Amino acid sequence: xxxxxxxxxxxxxxxxxxxxxxxxxxxxxxxxxxxxxxxxxxxxxxxxxxxxxxxxxxxxxxxxxxxxxxxxxxxxxxxxxxxxxxxxxxxxxxxxxxxxxxxxxxxxxxxxxxxxxxxxxxxxxxxxxxxxxxxxxxxxxxxxxxxxxxxxxxxxxxxxxxxxxxxxxxxxxxxxxxxxxxxxxxxxxxxxxxxxxxxxxxxxxxxxxxxxxxxxxxxxxxxxxxxxxxxxxxxxxxxxxxxxxxxxxxxxxxxxxxxxxxxxxxxxxxxxxxxxxxxxxxxxxxxxxxxxxxxxxxxxxxxxxxxxxxxxxxxxxxxxxxxxxxxxxxxxxxxxxxxxxxxxxxxxxxxxxxxxxxxxxxxxxxxxxxxxxxxxxxxxxxxxxxxxxxxxxxxxxxx
Numbered sequence: 518x519x520x521x522x523x524x525x526x527x528x529x530x531x532x533x534x535x536x537x538x539x540x541x542x543x544x545x546x547x548x549x550x551x552x553x554x555x556x557x558x559x560x561x562x563x564x565x566x567x568x569x570x571x572x573x574x575x576x577x578x579x580x581x582x583x584x585x586x587x588x589x590x591x592x593x594x595x596x597x598x599x600x601x602x603x604x605x606x607x608x609x610x611x612x613x614x615x616x617x618x619x620x621x622x623x624x625x626x627x628x629x630x631x632x633x634x635x636x637x638x639x640x641x642x643x644x645x646x647x648x649x650x651x652x653x654x655x656x657x658x659x660x661x662x663x664x665x666x667x668x669x670x671x672x673x674x675x676x677x678x679x680x681x682x683x684x685x686x687x688x689x690x691x692x693x694x695x696x697x698x699x700x701x702x703x704x705x706x707x708x709x710x711x712x713x714x715x716x717x718x719x720x721x722x723x724x725x726x727x728x729x730x731x732x733x734x735x736x737x738x739x740x741x742x743x744x745x746x747x748x749x750x751x752x753x754x755x756x757x758x759x760x761x762x763x764x765x766x767x768x769x770x771x772x773x774x775x776x777x778x779x780x781x782x783x784x785x786x787x788x789x790x791x792x793x794x795x796x797x798x799x800x801x802x803x804x805x806x807x808x809x810x811x812x813x814x815x816x817x818x819x820x821x822x823x824x825x826x827x828x829x830x831x832x833x834x835x836x837x838x839x840x841x842x843x844x845x846x847x848x849x850x851x852x853x854x855x856x857x858x859x860x861x862x863x864x865x866x867x868x869x870x871x872x873x874x875x876x877x878x879x880x881x882x883x884x885x886x887x888x889x890x891x892x893x894x895x896x897x898x899x900x901x902x903x904x905x906x907x908x909x910x911x912x913x914x915x916x
Contacts, residue, residue: 594614594688595916596610596687597609597611597687597688597893597894598613598652599639599652600650601649606897613652615692617692620666620667621665621668622668622693622694622695623671623677623693623695624693625662625691625692626659627686627689627690628658628659628660628711629710629711630893630913631654631686631712631715631911631913631914632912633656634903635715636655637900639651643836651684652684653686653687654685654914655686655715656678656679656714657679657714658701658710659677659678661675661698668695670695677699678699678701678707679699681857682697682858687896689893699867699871704879705879708887708915709878711913712887713883714871715857717877718857718871718874719857720745720752721752722857722860722861723855724756727826728828730753731757731758733758734753734757737763737793737802737805737817738750738753738760738806739763739807739813740764740809741764741773741776742772742910745831746808747772747773747776747886747909751776753777754778754779760779761778761780761781761793762776762781762782763781763784763789763813766906772886790819794820801822801823802820802821802825803825804826804827804828805826805828807828807829807831808830808832809834810829810831810833810836811835811838812834812835818840824848824850825848826851827853828855829854830854830856886911887911888910888911889902890913890915891912891914892914892915893914895914
């Protein structure tokens, strides 16, 4: 009897070769380490006797196990680490030990990682990380490589994605709570999944739950050519709303139009409050989705109609100035500062949001623009380009 080429896919054949190797059977660290080191030349053909192969495999496995057991150094992966807050230069490419999944956890090898402005906020110290140093990143898609005890709905080889807590996606591999990952449909590419999880679910709760957009509504979307803005415009248009989008350059105006904006305002050339007033004949808009913050906040309030909704979900230009309650009273305005994590707090909420996003991608309602990809080790350059508004659509880091 002859055996096929020995790889990790033929783990069972190695168990047949070494039925007495309890260490190989029960130790996943040794097993994974061995598979990474097995030579491609260790194979057989019709001319290779099983006994010779067995002897060669036994010797190689023995050396691999001995080397692993004797070495006290942990198995490392590469990740971006932040040791002090500041500019893009504080993003360092380092070795880290992420360990093995514990109860209720999975280990995921990331195939693509989403870049978002919230990563910039943590890097700069606008938002405070729980520990220092830390690995940034709130969104990724990858393949499950190990499951911890008690995990029954995920298995090795599953393609999954996640967004939100825990932070730490800027890594080749990461440990995640199993209840925070969602299955990715086979029709959705991992790069698309990684680029749309945080942004797509943000658009979902903003449009469907925070303020439920209906046919005939007029909505104002700031940064309409950005990652979330692009999805907001497409989705709001599909819901029957009239979409007004602000962008910073004429080049971005083309994309905003393609993404469903009925009216595009170039904020560097026009007063967006005056233009909105002109477009709506002085009536204002039902809702403003504002991710810019300081530079647009007061103007956004002025654009609202009576009982309008001011949804402030970002601060790319800095935190907005404090607003007295009396500023809302003149038109009985609603003001909210929502966060995705509060809208996907339960497993059911998370799955519902993700499934609706993926369904809209599959139907063609949402066209995800992954306009920029960078190697993960060049995360600093990606951050600099994002902050300087050199990017449009989604930005993805590739490990």
